[in-house]
Amino acid sequence: MPDARHPSVPNLTTAHSAPLLRFEKLLLEKAPQIEGWFRREFHKTPAPFYCSVDLRNAGYKLAVVDTNLFPAGFNNLNPSFEPLAVHALQSAFEKLMPSACNVVLVPENHTRNLYYLEAVATLRDLITKAGYAVRIGSINPAVTEPQEIALPSGKNLRLEPLKREDDRVYVEGFKPCVVLLHNDLSGGRPAILEGLKQPVVPHPKLGWSDRLKSQHFAIYQEVCEDFAEQFGIDPWLVNPLFRNCGEINFLKREGEECLAANVELLLEDIKTKYAEYGVTDEPFVIVKADAGTYGMGVMTVKSVDEIRNMNRDARKKMASAKEGNEVSGAIIQEGVYTFEHWQDETEGAPLMTAEPVVYMIDHYVVGGFYRVHAGRSNTENLNAPGAQFRQLAFNNACNCPEPSQAPDAAPNRFYAYGVVARLALLAAARETVAAMASDAR
C-alpha cells in the first residue's frame, strides 16, 4: 500500500544488526509455520478486541515496550488501510455476536482533548463502514446532555450520556447489543458497566484499575519463551527483561531500596546480555508506573545513583500518574535503544528519533505508525506530545512479507513488527483469560 506522502521508512543505524537480521531471515523462512503457530494460539486464546503495541528497534533487538488495550491512535493510521480495519472490525464483531448491529462506544472522559476525540471519531467511522450503527455513550458525569463537538478535521462528534435501565445500558433512542469500551478506567471501574447483560469488550477488568504492566510482561515473557523454543531463537531478542517493586511512594521515599536494588540487578542482567552479543551501548532501564500511564511517571535510568539522588521535582513527576492517582507499584524494564531515525526531506530538518506502534483488531494487524520526536533521545520514552512530536503512518500493512526481497527490506521489516506485536497481543489474550478467571480485586 504505497503512500506517496511517506515514500520511505525510517533509517536503522546500528553496528549490531546481525542478530536481528538473522531473526528477520528466520521470520521470512518460517512465515507459514509462524502464522500457523499464531493461528493455533489465537484459536486456543481469542485475541482482545483491539490492541496497540509500542516497539523499540535497537537493530540487535526488536522488543515490545508497551501494550495498550484501548488504542487511541486510529486517526494516525494510513487512510489507505481503512479497508483492512473495516474487515478486521467485521470479523471481530461477528465473533462477538453474529447478529450484532448496534454498538455503543464508551470513550475516555476527556471532552476537551480534541486530539483524543479525533481518534474516537475515526474509530466511529470505521465501525460505521463495517456496517454497524454506532453512537458514543459517555460515562463522564459532566455529560448530562448530548453535545456536538466540532473537530479540527472537520468531523463532528456527538457525545451522549450513557444511561442504564436494569441490566442494560443505552443512549437515548438507541439500544446497543454491544458495548465497546474505549476508556482505560484509570479512575476505577464505574458501576454503570458492572453486571450488564450486553457484552462489554474489552472487559472492564482489562482497564488500568485492575491491570498491571508487570503481569502483562510476565505473561509476555512466557509467550516469547514459547515462541523462541518453537523457532529456535533467544527470547531476549524480542523480550525486554524486567523486574517489579510492589509498593512505592516516591514522595514519601517509601520502597526506594527495593527500587534501587532491582535497578541494580537489572542493569547487571542487561550488561551480561550485551556482552553475549558484543553490544557496546550503555545499559539503561525504564522505571514506570505498574498501572498504566499517559506517558507520565516514566523515567530513564542508567545508574542506580539516579534513583538514590532523585530530587523533589523528579519524585513529584514520578508520583503523578493519570487522573491524579499516586503511583503505587513500579515496573523496572530493560531499556531498549531505538536506532530508527526519521528526517524530513526539507533542508535543515532535524534528525528525529522514531519508534513503531502497531495496531491490531482481533488477531489481525491493521497498520501502525511511527512516533517521531526531535526533542527526545534514543533512550527516552517518545510518547510525549508537543511541537517536536509527530506520527508517521506506516506505508505497509505488516501482513505482506516479500520473500523475494531482502530480510530487512521494508515489507519484511514491517512483517517483523507485526510478528513481534502479535506476541504481545497473544500475551494480552492470555492476560484476559487470567483476569476473567480471577476474582475482581
Next chain:
Amino acid sequence: MPDARHPSVPNLTTAHSAPLLRFEKLLLEKAPQIEGWFRREFHKTPAPFYCSVDLRNAGYKLAVVDTNLFPAGFNNLNPSFEPLAVHALQSAFEKLMPSACNVVLVPENHTRNLYYLEAVATLRDLITKAGYAVRIGSINPAVTEPQEIALPSGKNLRLEPLKREDDRVYVEGFKPCVVLLHNDLSGGRPAILEGLKQPVVPHPKLGWSDRLKSQHFAIYQEVCEDFAEQFGIDPWLVNPLFRNCGEINFLKREGEECLAANVELLLEDIKTKYAEYGVTDEPFVIVKADAGTYGMGVMTVKSVDEIRNMNRDARKKMASAKEGNEVSGAIIQEGVYTFEHWQDETEGAPLMTAEPVVYMIDHYVVGGFYRVHAGRSNTENLNAPGAQFRQLAFNNACNCPEPSQAPDAAPNRFYAYGVVARLALLAAARETVAAMASDAR
C-alpha cells in the same frame, strides 16, 4: 486506497441515471442495515471460498451477469489491496480448519496459458502471505513430473502431479490438509477428487460439470427479491430477467423453436420494464451456454429473427464451448447495457467499453477490476481477450462507503458494486447448499 496509476474511474454516461441514483442513495443511508442483513444471511448460509462477479452498469440498472466460483483474475487486482485479500484468506481458511497449514491448489489443466498461470501464481503468493504452505497439484494427465514454468511477470510456477493414496491426495513430500480447487471441472469431475478425507473447496459439485447458470440465476432472483422486499426497491434494478431452454443442439438445429420462443417472450418482458422506467434503449438478450464458458458460445440478440436466421458459422461458434463440449442447455438472459466508458489520457485514445468485475474471498469483497475493450460495443460480452482488451484494477476496496460524499461518488459507486456482487455471492452460497443436498447427477 488511491492508486496513482489509475487516478479515475470510468465515466458513466446515460440519460436515465435517476433510478440508480435513488438506489445508491438508499445503499448509503441503509448501509448498516444492509451489512447487518448480509451478516445474518452469511451466518445462515456460509459464503463460498472465493467468487468473482461480472456486473453491468446501465445507469438505470446495476446487474450481475455472471458469477464465477473459480475466479481467475487475482493478478488483475490492485496490488495495494493485497493485505485485504490476505486477511480474507486467513479468515476463510480458519473457518474451514482452524489448524490448517498445508494447502494444495488444484489449477485448470492449461499448462501453456501463461495468462491463467499468472493468476495461479498470484493466488499462490497471497496464500503464502496468509501464512499457509502451498503447492500446486495438477490433475492434468500430461503433468507426470514436476515442471517449473517461468512467467512473464518474472515469477516461477511449479506444477506438480497430484497423487492419491487411499482417501487422501498429496504432492510428493507434501501432505495438504485442504484442497483448494481452482479448476471449474468443465471436463467433468475427476475420480482423484472424489470421496476424499481432506476438505475440497469449493466442492467439486460446484464445477461446471454439475452447475447450471439458470439454476444460479433462479436463486439469484430469489435473493434479489428478499433484498428488494427488505429495503423497498424493485428487484429488477439488480436482477437481469432470464429464461432457459433445456436441450439445444445448435449444429443440428434442435431446440431452436424453444429458444426463439423464449427470446421473443424475454424481449417483450424487457420492453415492458423499459417502458415503466422510460428507458428508450433497444432491448436485447444474451444467449449463452447454461454450463459455464470461457466467453465462448455467447451471443447478443436484439430480435428473434437473429435466432431464426443464424448461419452455420454462428451455430458452430455457439456449439463450441470450453474443452470441446457441445452446448446442451442455454440460458437466455436480459442484456444489460454497460454505459461505463474508459479512455486513456493519451491523445487519440479510443473510447473503451467497461464493465466491473468484483472479487470476493469468504464474505469479504477484496477488490476488483474493470474489463475494458475497445473493440466491443456496450451490448456485447467484454470477456474476449485480445489486443483491445485490458483489465484496470479498481482503486477502491468496495467496503468503504463515504456518507459525506455524493451517492455516485467513486467510493460509493464501488460500495454499490460490492453490495450487488454480494447478492450474487449469497446466491452462490445458497446454490452450494442446494448442490450438497442433491444427489450427484
